[in-house]
Amino acid sequence: MKMVDTVENQKLEDGDRFSNLPDSIIHQIFSSFETIDLIRLSAVSRNWRYLWISMPYLNLDINTVWSRPLANRSFHTLIEKFKDFVNWVLMSQDSSVDIQRCRLFCYHFAQDNTLYRWINVVTRRNVQDFDLNLVSDVPFELPRCLITCESLTSFKLCFDTPRVVKLPTFGGFRRLKTLDFLRVEFPDFILLREFVSNCTLLDKLILEACIFRDFEILDICSTNLKILTIHNNIEGNRGEECDGLHNCELKVDCPNLVAFNFLGPSAPDYSLQNLNCLKEVYLHLDSKENFPDVDVCVYELGKIFRGVCNTEVLKLSFDCMEFVYPLALPNGLSVSFCNLKSLFLFVLIEADHIITLLNGSPNLESLEIFYEWYEEEEEDYEYDEDYYFWQIRDRAIPCLTYHLKKVELINVLGRRTELELVRFLLKNGHVLQKMIISWGSGFKNPREDVLMSRVMTLPTSSNVELTFEQPD
Amino acid sequence: MSKLGQAKRIIFLKTADGQLFEVDEPVAMEFEIVKSFFDENEDAADDTVVPLPNVSAEPLAGIIEFCKAHVEFRANGAAGKDEVKKFNAEYIKEKSNEQLKELILAANYLNIKEMLDFLTETIANRLKNKSVEYVRAFFGIENDFTPQEEEAVRKEYEWAFEGVDED
Numbered sequence: 001m002k003m004v005d006t007v008e009n010q011k012l013e014d015g016d017r018f019s020n021l022p023d024s025i026i027h028q029i030f031s032s033f034e035t036i037d038l039i040r041l042s043a044v045s046r047n048w049r050y051l052w053i054s055m056p057y058l059n060l061d062i063n064t065v066w067s068r069p070l071a072n073r074s075f076h077t078l079i080e081k082f083k084d085f086v087n088w089v090l091m092s093q094d095s096s097v098d099i100q101r102c103r104l105f106c107y108h109f110a111q112d113n114t115l116y117r118w119i120n121v122v123t124r125r126n127v128q129d130f131d132l133n134l135v136s137d138v139p140f141e142l143p144r145c146l147i148t149c150e151s152l153t154s155f156k157l158c159f160d161t162p163r164v165v166k167l168p169t170f171g172g173f174r175r176l177k178t179l180d181f182l183r184v185e186f187p188d189f190i191l192l193r194e195f196v197s198n199c200t201l202l203d204k205l206i207l208e209a210c211i212f213r214d215f216e217i218l219d220i221c222s223t224n225l226k227i228l229t230i231h232n233n234i235e236g237n238r239g240e241e242c243d244g245l246h247n248c249e250l251k252v253d254c255p256n257l258v259a260f261n262f263l264g265p266s267a268p269d270y271s272l273q274n275l276n277c278l279k280e281v282y283l284h285l286d287s288k289e290n291f292p293d294v295d296v297c298v299y300e301l302g303k304i305f306r307g308v309c310n311t312e313v314l315k316l317s318f319d320c321m322e323f324v325y326p327l328a329l330p331n332g333l334s335v336s337f338c339n340l341k342s343l344f345l346f347v348l349i350e351a352d353h354i355i356t357l358l359n360g361s362p363n364l365e366s367l368e369i370f371y372e373w374y375e376e377e378e379e380d381y382e383y384d385e386d387y388y389f390w391q392i393r394d395r396a397i398p399c400l401t402y403h404l405k406k407v408e409l410i411n412v413l414g415r416r417t418e419l420e421l422v423r424f425l426l427k428n429g430h431v432l433q434k435m436i437i438s439w440g441s442g443f444k445n446p447r448e449d450v451l452m453s454r455v456m457t458l459p460t461s462s463n464v465e466l467t468f469e470q471p472d
Numbered sequence: 473m474s475k476l477g478q479a480k481r482i483i484f485l486k487t488a489d490g491q492l493f494e495v496d497e498p499v500a501m502e503f504e505i506v507k508s509f510f511d512e513n514e515d516a517a518d519d520t521v522v523p524l525p526n527v528s529a530e531p532l533a534g535i536i537e538f539c540k541a542h543v544e545f546r547a548n549g550a551a552g553k554d555e556v557k558k559f560n561a562e563y564i565k566e567k568s569n570e571q572l573k574e575l576i577l578a579a580n581y582l583n584i585k586e587m588l589d590f591l592t593e594t595i596a597n598r599l600k601n602k603s604v605e606y607v608r609a610f611f612g613i614e615n616d617f618t619p620q621e622e623e624a625v626r627k628e629y630e631w632a633f634e635g636v637d638e639d
Contacts, residue, residue, distance in 0.1 A: 025580055028592045033600070043604045043625045045613050066631075 023054070031057040031101070035089055036065050054094050058122075060086050061105040061133075079107055083114055090121045098126040098151070105133035108140060116143050126151035132158070139164035150174055158182035162211050167191050172198030179204070185211040189248075193219040200224060207231070215248040218267075225254045232264025233286050233319070246288065252307070260308060266300045266323070272307020281311040287320035298326040298333050305335050312339050316357075317346035327353035335360035342366040354421065355392060364399035367425075371411045371418065371440065392424040400428045407432065411440035411471075414451045423458050432462045441471035484521040491529040492521065495536055502539040504583030524582070531578040534571070538563060538587055564594050569610055572598075 030038055030051075038052040062082045073081070086106070102122050108115045115134075122130065123145045130152060134140060140163060146152065147168050153175055157165065162183045169191070173179070176199050186192045189212065196205065204227040205220065212218050220228060232244035245267035252260070255274040263284040283304065301323055308314075314337065318324050326333045333356070340361040345354060347369055358364065407425055412418050425432065437455070439448065452468055483500035485493040500506045509522050524532065541563075545556050567575070572595060579587045599607060608615060617625065 021577070021580060025576070025588070025592065028588070029595050029599075032593070032596050037601065039629050041604060041607055042629060043617070043622055044608050044611075044615070046616050048613070049625065 034059045034064055054097050056097055056100040058102040101129040102127050103131040108134050108136040110138040119143050120145050123149040129154040131156045135160040136163050139166055141166040147173055152176055154178040156180040167195045175201055177203040180206040181210055182208040189215040189217055197221045212248055217249045217251050219251040221253040225257055227259045229261040270303040278311045280313040281308045282315040284317040285323050294326055297322050302333055309337055310339050313342045314340055315344040324353050327356045337361045340364055344368045346370050346372050348372055358397050362398040363403050365403050366406045368408045401430050404429055405433045408436040410438045412437050413440045426458050426460045430461045432464045434465050436467045438469040486521050486523050487527050487529045487532050488525050489528045498543050499540045502584055526581045527578045531574040534575055535578055
């Protein structure tokens with residue numbers, strides 16, 4: 001066949017067929033490489049001699065640029081050598097090539113404008129995605145050239161330990177879609193509010209372990225924003241006072257918000273407005289410093305729930321019992337999630353609040369529960385089992401009667417509380433199609449098959465398919 | 473499972489080495505080149521054979537396996553979950569560098585973004601911190617420098633050659 005011949009000839013002639021891939025793919029392969037590693041590959045062949053010069057991805061990191069950064073070098077020499085290196089790379093590269101992504105990890109000192117010069121070069125080369133990691137002993141001012149950069153669509157600023165960022169007063173990023181601040185301190189809540197709402201094309205805002213010092217309100221008001229993440233329970237925060245929102249109200253007014261993730265200690269007050277497009281919510285509430293009374297928890301939780309009540313997917317996790325109690329109390333908190341289709345719950349101990357949430361979600365189709373049993377409970381297994389045993393009164397719950405099709409229980413250890421929930425769901429789930437029980441890896445119970453057959457004989461109200469899964 | 477009366481459409485693909493593949497429509501439509509073939513030839517008959525003159529049977533079979541799994545992951549809402557990572561790791565484990573090259577060339581020709589992203593990342597991981605010689609061997613590149621030229625290049629970037637892994 002003729003076609004076959006051509007292909008085989010091609011293979012014979014073309015030993016270098018692989019490096020004849022389009023530049024874009026070669027660039028993509030090496031996009032995650034440190035720039036210095038790419039420079040090393042100049043010795044591969046003549047073609048590859050200048051590969052790094054037209055590379056649209058820059059990865060410049062003072063920690064990895066030399067394999068043993070501090071061996072035989074003083075800190076000062078290292079800083080100076082890195083500056084020489086970055087200057088040389090920026091000078092030698094083909095300046096007509098637009099930078100698709102630049103990752104820069106460097107030190108920043110008072111009276112030294114080197115960093116601002118680099119940012120200037122990078123913005124003039126139409127950088128699209130800029131990831132800046134700084135170890136700095138001074139506040140960092142977002143330079144005008146970066147703010148007004150027409151090509152920049154994604155910007156991440158991360159400090160080693162929290163530092164103040166001076167936001168501009170003349171407006172927001174022109175074309176930015178994604179903005180991510182990690183360990184950044186903001187001195188002024190009005191300035192932050194104005195800045196965020198002036199980034200008119202912003203799609204995604206992430207505030208991780210940031211410090212909102214003396215803020216009265218963290219006020220996120222944006223017409224375009226689709227994803228908002230406020231993450232204040234990041235570990236390894238080096239003892240710095242990421243106080244989350246202990247003393248500051250959270251206000252969110254984003255009519256186009258689709259996903260909202262809030263992780264950390266609960267704020268004392270919430271004003272969540274116009275969240276009518278919300279589809280996905282992830283709430284993870286941490287313990288507060290001072291143990292709050294039930295009324296406070298009912299108030300705060302009620303405010304959040306009412307604000308996000310339109311969501312279709314809810315992922316809920318409590319690192320503390322304070323917020324579970326109000327949900328478990330008969331008259332503690334009434335919730336109503338009319339659009340909720342999918343609920344993912346992390347469950348700590350007893351689970352009365354599961355029923356409260358099911359009651360408040362009339363259209364729920366899928367329920368996933370991840371049991372997070374405390375390790376120390378293992379020793380007092382039998383005692384705990386009785387202590388925490390709870391019984392669920394059989395009753396009609398709208399979502400169980402009409403909509404709940406799929407239930408998945410993960411990390412199940414075979415305790416009576418878990419089995420009681422299984423019993424209740426099978427008995428009251430009239431349209432249940434599928435139930436998956438994944439045994440936890442701590443499951444050493446020799447009665448596993450006994451438990452399985454016990455579950456299999458429980459009365460069911462629907463034609464449900466039961467699956468048991470072993471831990472990975 | 474397809475519903476009654478909605479027979480699944482099958483797309484016929486013919487490789488450079490003359491093999492005929494029958495592929496479910498959603499999987500074949502992952503290939504940008506096949507998709508645009510049908511977009512441009514709207515009235516193409518159902519049994520039209522799409523010629524793929526730059527792809528041979530072996531990589532195509534691998535690509536179909538990958539795309540089929542990923543189409544299913546998406547349908548089950550499993551995209552981005554652990555089982556996808558598990559599948560990807562398993563998929564790539566047995567592949568030689570030679571097979572990887574053939575796959576990436578084919579995925580590039582067929583224009584399958586998801587697979588191309590995955591393959592380029594895999595190749596990058598195999599090349600991280602490897603020597604110049606290793607990279608040459610991996611890509612099958614002939615060293616066309618004279619020894620003097622190569623020496624000069626290495627000297628120029630001397631500081632870049634510290635601490636490279638043994639192959």
